[in-house]
Amino acid sequence: MRNLWASLTVGLASTDASAKEPKHAIQNSNHIFNAIHSSMRQWGSSLNHNGMSLFLATVPKGVELYHGTSEPFRINGTEWLAFEPEHALVFARSHRRPPPGRGGPPGPGSHPHDDDAWHPSERSDERSRYMPWHDDADDDDLEFRRPHHEDRPLTHTAGQRERARVPHQQQRLFIEESDPEAESYGYLHTYQPKRDLRLLYIDGQSAAKSDKGTLDMQDIVLLHDNPPPKGADDHPPLREPSKGGRRRPGGPMGEVYRAEKLCELAQTEWEGQVDGFLRMELGFEIILCSFEQDLEVKRITQATSQDMGGPPGHDGPGNGLNYYQAVASRFDGIGGHRVTLDYDNFVSLFAAEGATFFDENNLPRARNDSSVIRSFLEATKKMVLQPPANKAVDWQAVDWQAVADMIVTKYADRIEYLASSEAGHLQTFKAELEQLFRPFTDYGNRNTTLEIHRCATQYVPELSSSSGLAAVSTLNVATTICSTLSHAAEASTYKEAVGRVQSLKSWLAWPTWKRCRGCGYNEVCFVPIWPMGGEKEHEHPRCVSNMSEVSRGYWGDRGPGPHNKSKPPKKHE
Structure with a gap:
């Protein structure tokens, strides 16, 4: 990293003309560092929910992935996959039953007002806006009939309708055609990729249907020329008489349109080099562009009435706590090497000058400026079309998330x-920092600059080729930490010393500082994940043992939990 070291000054890093990354990347290195550290982690991505970065991701062949639906048939076309079965089970409901909150008799063992707690009285066409199951079926779709294979609902997250290309009788697996009881239940499909999947990971809560900025990267940037139509979340999709009255694809906030256009982008502009898109809400999910091409069925099993669309915000038939526990188990990572990200070759709006701004809630937003966005899209296309590196022989490859982990821990x-x-006075404060810098100090030849350099580079590999976005941002964060702590040790007053560290902590904004400490075995550390949670819980996540304890209002929704009068978020520019 000789060129990289030369481009950094102690304390305040900057790049010279030969550096590969723009000055804006250095200015936002704290945000880029957090994007690396929180990538594919439910905790940090829940707090930093407005993702501004794109990573190439690989899901290896044979990993189990899940899909919930009303049908005992394999799925074809574009649809959604979950990494956790509890996530997919939310969508495993019968087409005989209305989706949660849409009326109809409660299922076996349910409470009469469970759905009312999740969906208070409001216009029915607005209910789908905040429902995690994303269904936009209406009464015509709730007929007690077996749908024909030409018009079968594919309902993991959007109730998308698409013609299946495999005959009806060939798709039915493990379910007898003559079983009338099977019509009363949904199904959990388990699939496995036929080969390694190459995906584009959109960080943050990019599957959250909200106007807080979670969709900026998709709707403002990737779909800049084809954004979802305005008002797509306000009304059910229109019917097209020319197609026999079938409904055009809809979904909350244009979710189906979004998926179709993203896959169209992958197939055309990106020459089919991306198989789908990796996102996160209450669990990680994949928008896979072709189930038929990329997946093989491992099994299809019938769900119980408990799994038939129960809302995650209560602990009745929907098993809300169980679902959130599954989500919380991935706070620190997706696990099992189920996803690998390329940290040496990713793009971030934080690295593009003028591409982001912070709104009145201090949330990062994508600036709708075509001149900036088109340049970013070109960088994204270049990243996607670049031949994948052979990591097996690339000894210089660095796991920059692992480096970030060492710094944070x-x-x-x-x-x-x-x-x-809590140190209490300056002497104790300085003694603490003295212990920290002992490994980096030559007490026979004191040199503050060298001590900071040794501290900052302790975990950063010195590879001359690693002068990319991850390397520059990580080194700048490490340098800022060591420089600030060194200068705090030289403060003349305790107030000055503490103030410097408090400013450092505010700049770093590490999600780990909001983690609960000491939750019980039957509790989870609750943080708002769309569509659940309130403002206070975003600032101060807390231990809960029942989802009915959580508040609401953070997403501007009317989700489960005690009433929260927090104001809905203002729309961005």
Whole structure:
């Protein structure tokens, strides 16, 4: 990294004309570092929910993926896959039953007002806006009939309708045609990729249907020339008489349109080099462009009445706590090497000058500026079309998330302690920092600049070729930490010393500082994940043992939990 070292000054990193990354990447290195550290992690991505970065992702052949639906047939075409079965089970409901909150008699063992708690009285065409199951079926779709294979509902997240290309009798697996009881239940499909899937990962809560900025990367950037139609979330899709009265694809906030256009982009502009899109809401999911081409069925099983679309915000038949526990189990990562990200070759709006702004809630937003966006799209296309590196022989490949982990785990508690004023007085404060810098100090030849350099580069590999976005941002964050702590140790007053560390903590904004401490075995650390949670829980996540305890209002929704009068978020420019 000789060129990279030369481009950095102690404390305030900057790039010279030969550096590969723009100055804006250095200015936003804290945000880029957090994007790397939180990638494919439910916790950090839930707090930093407005994703501004794109990564190439690989899901290996044979990984189990799940799809919930009303049908005991394999699915073809474009649809959604979940990484956790509890996520997919939310959508495993019978086509005989209305989706949650749409009326109709409660299922066996349900409580009469469970759905009312999740969907208070309001216009029915607005209910789908905040429903995690994304169904936009209406009464005509709830006929007690077996749909023909030409017009079968594919309902994981959007109730998308698409013609299946495999005959009806060939698609039915493990379910007898003559079983009338099977019509009363939904089904959990388990699929496995036939080969490694190459996906584009959109970080943050990019599957959250909200106007807080979670969809900016998709609707403003990737679909800049073809954004979802305005008002797509307000009304059910129109019917097309020319197609026998079938409904055009809809979904909350244009979700089906979004999926179709993303896949169209992947097939045309990106020459089919991307198989789908990896996103996160209450669990990680994949928009896979072709089930038929990329998946083989492992099994299709019948769900119970408990799994028939129960809302996640209560602990009745919907098993809300069980669902959230499955989500919480992935707070620190998707696990099992089920997803691999390319950190040496990713793009971020934070690295593009003028591409982002922070709204009145201090949330990052994508600026709708065509001149900036088209340049970013070209960089994205270049990344996608670049031949994948052979990691098996590329000894210089660096797992930059692992590097970020070492930095966070080493300094998070120490910074939090020093910023808390618990040290009490300057002597104790300086003694703590003295211990921190001992490994980097030559007491026979003191040199503050070298001590900071040794501290900052402790975990950053010195590879001359690693001068990309991840390397620059990680080194700048490490340098800023070590420089600030060194200068705090030289402060003349305790107030000045604490103030410097508090400013550092605010700039770093590590999600780990909001983690609950000491939750019970039967509790989860609750943080708002669309469509659940309130403002207070975003600032101060807390231990809960029942989803009925959680508040609402953070997403501007009317989700489960005690009434929260927080104001809905303002729309961006």
